[in-house]
Amino acid sequence: MNMTATKIEVETATPAATVAPVVALTPKRPPRTEAYARMVRETAVRVIPPLVVIALLTLIWELICRRAGSALPPPSKVFSDTKELIFDPFFDNGGIDKGLFWHLSASLQRVAFGYSLSAIAGIGLGVLVGQSVWAMRGLDPLFQVLRTIPPLAWLPLSLAAFRDGQPSAIFVIFITSIWPIIINTAVGIRNIPQDYRNVAAVVQLNPLEFFAKIMIPAAAPYIFTGLRIGIGLSWLAIVAAEMLIGGVGIGFFIWDAWNSSHISEIILALFYVGIIGFVLDRLIAGLGKFVTHGTAQN
């Protein structure tokens, strides 16, 4: 009984093995085009609905704002008003009369600086609060109160302290984005499974090695959640802060456009602010996905 059963297996297995390479060669092409077709289909499914919605909304906007005496310009007018700004973002006539590229890059530089500082300090403090019960008891209530203070409320204080717009704006970004980073990092550290701590203890990792080899990778998914919320808040804060401090920057560009009644320019700037905020969020999310690859699933 046993013998014949094995024999049958062998018999069916052999022809399959000899035929397989022959079969594999011919259908190679059709699946590939099929895969392309599927990819196109999937992309279409994702891209077409938002495009349709955007087209519809633009149409409605156009219809509503077209009437004479309308307070806001219709999309067609926005485009014709801001054509120069759209097609020449790199001009620089000195002072604040610069292309949008320069305004956006000034804002992004402030965000990059303030956000980097808050990422470093936030992860550091988060690790401290997550690891030490006493640090948590001492600092957590403070954090819970401070994090509810609106970003702009910090601005007068920081202007008083730094006596300059640039560091004040950076400080506002820092203080706005640090809280979610601290809190999420601390939760991540507290949630490191006891197993990993046991492994580290048996292997006798020193605190520095434990930090680099266990803590950071184990808490990475939480840390990146915090970083992602933080980058969103930074971008929210910078536009508001720049409106008040002036100088080059997308926030002040908007304020300046309002003061000179260039409503179309405001709309264009908002469009850019939205797109860049979206890109920043995706950037951090993508980075997180890349870094935490393997950590998330257990």
Add this chain to the structure above:
Amino acid sequence: MTAYLKLDHIDKVFTRGAATTEVLKDINLTIEKGEYVSIIGHSGCGKSTLLNIIAGLTGATTGGVLLENREVNSPGPDRAVVFQNHSLLPWLTVYENVRLGVDKVFARTKSRAERDAWVMHNLNLVQMAHARDKRPSEISGGMKQRVGIARALAMEPKVLLLDEPFGALDALTRAHLQDSVMALHQKLGNTILMITHDVDEAVLLSDRIVMMTNGPSARIGEVLEVPLARPRKRLELATNTTYLKCRQRVLEFLYERHRFVEAA
């Protein structure tokens, strides 16, 4: 008897607020070099706590652990643990998981190339060299446990501590892995202390079986020698009278004299 690992009057009391629970009471045990000892008992009897005390992960309330006549009370690679749920670090590959311990233990005594060779040697011992670049999420439960064993072995522990190492595996994988551990023990002559709740596993693998009474205040109820010659073959033992007698003895202890009390 030469005491290689000695558990000397170990008591363990857990205190939570005003409530105190005595988990272990007066545990005395000596283990010889090269011996394979199993600790068996019902769940909740404190056998895992005992292993944690030996590993140094938990402190004993009174009493202590002596390894080669020196007291050990903090974790270290001389008492490497194979954890029940493998505890591999998911962000490291199989190779890196083993290498982590090797790099620490042999930082001064082995060169880079030697450490690499040593990691591969240990992965070969558990037949996992083929998966060196896989992450734990990409291999099966049995394979993870093999890597866990390789990680522990690679630290060249004086005592290898196995905490219900096969508990989370299906029966076939478990049998396969038990055979592997037996072969490794035969080949390397390690001193092994294993926690288990599986009677067959205890009899098949051990030289001595330590049976624990139910908690709270669990004690060592009985120690049974398993006088079966090695190498042992699973199939031959199924009808072996000594094997069956030992098995009977453990079963009697667990199910007659110290039956598991549900509400305890």
